Amino acid sequence: MAGAGVAGVSLAPRAAANGESPDPEGFGVLVDTTECIGCRKCEWSCAQANKLSDKPLEAFEDTSVFESPRRMTAGAYTVVNRHADPENPEKPTFVKAQCMHCLRPACASACLVGALRRQDNGAVSYDPWKCMGCRYCMVACPFQVPAYEYNNALTPVVSKCSFCFERVRDGGGPPACVDMCPPMCLTFAKRGELLELARGKIATNPGRYLNHIYGEHELGGTSWMYLTSRPVTELGLLEFGEKPIPEYTEPLQHGIFKYGLPPMLLFGLLATAMKTFDSKEEEE
Numbered sequence: 233m234a235g236a237g238v239a240g241v242s243l244a245p246r247a248a249a250n251g252e253s254p255d256p257e258g259f260g261v262l263v264d265t266t267e268c269i270g271c272r273k274c275e276w277s278c279a280q281a282n283k284l285s286d287k288p289l290e291a292f293e294d295t296s297v298f299e300s301p302r303r304m305t306a307g308a309y310t311v312v313n314r315h316a317d318p319e320n321p322e323k324p325t326f327v328k329a330q331c332m333h334c335l336r337p338a339c340a341s342a343c344l345v346g347a348l349r350r351q352d353n354g355a356v357s358y359d360p361w362k363c364m365g366c367r368y369c370m371v372a373c374p375f376q377v378p379a380y381e382y383n384n385a386l387t388p389v390v391s392k393c394s395f396c397f398e399r400v401r402d403g404g405g406p407p408a409c410v411d412m413c414p415p416m417c418l419t420f421a422k423r424g425e426l427l428e429l430a431r432g433k434i435a436t437n438p439g440r441y442l443n444h445i446y447g448e449h450e451l452g453g454t455s456w457m458y459l460t461s462r463p464v465t466e467l468g469l470l471e472f473g474e475k476p477i478p479e480y481t482e483p484l485q486h487g488i489f490k491y492g493l494p495p496m497l498l499f500g501l502l503a504t505a506m507k508t509f510d511s512k513e514e515e516e
Contacts, residue, residue, distance in 0.1 A: 258354030267417030270326035277412035333455035336476035342372035355395035452476030
């Protein structure tokens with residue numbers, strides 16, 4: 233694999249923040265934001281693969297969508313945003329967003345019925361048959377990924393990138409978005425191989441990349457990781473520590489039931505949180 237085994241790499245592998253080694257056999261994707269040209273073909277490919285839209289590829293060539301930041305919705309599991317560079321106005325940075333597929337997913341930890349689950353291949357999958365619609369996962373996700381089908385009155389579900397779970401599981405093939413990426417800014421491989429590739433890129437091009445692989449350690453690590461030439465806070469990526477969210481929340485959850493706090497009170501708190509969340513979405 234290109235870039236693997238490069239000598240003199242400054243980023244030595246470390247154990248995950250939770251004390252467990254990240255699963256090297258799980259798959260992941262490395263996003264090289266220095267290569268992305270903002271063509272949005274990944275958005276079209278995702279929409280086709282997940283039957284989210286029947287719009288032709290030409291409809292996704294509209295660059296006016298870059299005027300305002302976008303977030304994922306029930307009808308768009310991935311979006312590309314443009315981030316202007318004040319020091320280089322002619323060359324903005326494009327950043328693809330989707331579910332990060334955390335190694336220790338807060339959404340799965342928060343799900344009361346096990347509808348969300350991290351799979352061995354690296355995907356965090358969702359089972360709509362188990363989901364009871366509480367939307368606690370939307371509150372729990374630090375990356376603000378899960379969306380909800382508010383316009384579906386009868387059978388609404390939580391929506392998010394599935395990592396093309398079945399496709400990866402059955403054939404080991406890449407997600408649809410990776411398959412469609414023309415400039416090869418998306419690389420699909422085992423997570424351990426991607427980290428070696430990323431370290432190699434940084435070592436051989438220190439002027440091109442920051443010495444940071446976003447997602448290697450953030451919140452315990454994620455299956456999707458990013459290389460950037462600019463601070464992640466300039467690119468719409470949130471800064472996090474290394475401790476996984478479940479290490480904060482699970483002791484609280486266990487304590488609630490241990491000390492007999494009635495479950496209805498818990499759901500009352502949840503309803504209040506979701507009402508606040510809904511109000512913010514309506515305002516937007």
